[in-house]
Amino acid sequence: MRLLFLAVLRRHTGNAVTAERVREHLEAAGHICLLKDTSDLESSSEIAHFIKAEKLEAALALHLYRGGRLLQGHGIPFGIIFGGTDLNEDINQREKNQVMGKVLEEARFAVAFTESMKEMAQMQWVDPVFTREVKAKVKRTPGVRLLREMPQEDLHAALKNCFAVLNSSVSEGMSAAILEAMDLEVPVLARNIPGNAAVVKHEVTGLLFSDPQEFVQLAKRLVSDPALEKEIVANGKEYVRMYHSWQVERDTYQNLICTLEGSTEE
Structure with a gap:
């Protein structure tokens, strides 16, 4: 499969190292993975042209906002990998938060590197108001227990x-x-x-x-x-x-x- 992989690729940063490692994983499985810096493809038209020119079939982005938002609406399936900036900074900015929520709705999968990152994302986007209502109702109901996910x-x-x-x-x-x-x-x-x-x-x-x-x-x-x-x-x-x-x-x-x-x- 021919894949586009978007990431922030400043040299000698954790993002660049992570992106390169993931690219190697994908290519070891026989895929062709075109790793591109998000700064090189900043507009929707540039992304669309690149996808068509390279005959890409799917995509992956490191960072929900910086990379994931660029993959929306292009008609190819994509997944995202959470970055620390997503959950430590961008999540606190209303406009970026809303964009990231829309990206998650369209993404086929999302990867978090730690349980704490996963829990932060779930609290922010899996519907927190409804979650609180359910937990409160269960707490008031005798004989009913709410269990976390388990293997x-x-x-x-x-x-x-x-x-x-x-x-x-x-x-x-x-x-x-x-x-x-x-x-x-x-x-x-x-x-x-x-x-x-x-x-x-x-x-x-x-x-x-x-x-x-x-x-x-x-x-x-x-x-x-x-x-x-x-x-x-x-x-x-x-x-x-x-x-x-x-x-x-x-x-x-x-x-x-x-x-x-x-x-x-x-």
Whole structure:
């Protein structure tokens, strides 16, 4: 893949050293990585011309504001790497803060070098008002605990010790949490929305509820009916095996990438 990598490249600075190291990583994987100083491509028209002239397919930027903003709106996918200036200085300037938020919305991925940088970014952009509201509500609710993110193996271990997994989302595409629970043989209760209903068949692979009262009713039923629990668990496991096989998914993606390579050769 032909990549554009934007960074501030003043000699003998940490940015320049980091950018060169990342470029070497990418080229070691077989990509062509054109490392450019942000000062050399300061306007949108210059970026557009360079992308077209070099037939670039994707891009990467070191620094959300200094580099990331230059990649918006050009029709190629890009990712960003947070820099210290982003979170120590630019974040405090309202106009730059807003720009950086828009860049994050468009970026395919974002890399932070430390947990503290990641947490600062999440507090600033993952919706802090809503986060505070959720934490306050949980704190006032007996029997409910809010846990931080955890490694997948730890999460799966916790799920196996649960009686059921609840998905109360009001919007879902395809819930990985539901599929993981089914594969781990844990019963699922999910809000009856299109995304969940596409995966959970009521009373077959799980239980669907439409309001809090129905959730309570179904949860009590699940607790008191071991036969229903056993049937749901078995059907859920089989559903994942038939329709969400890891190996089938892997083969599918590999075959799809091969079709892209064929198109390039033509």
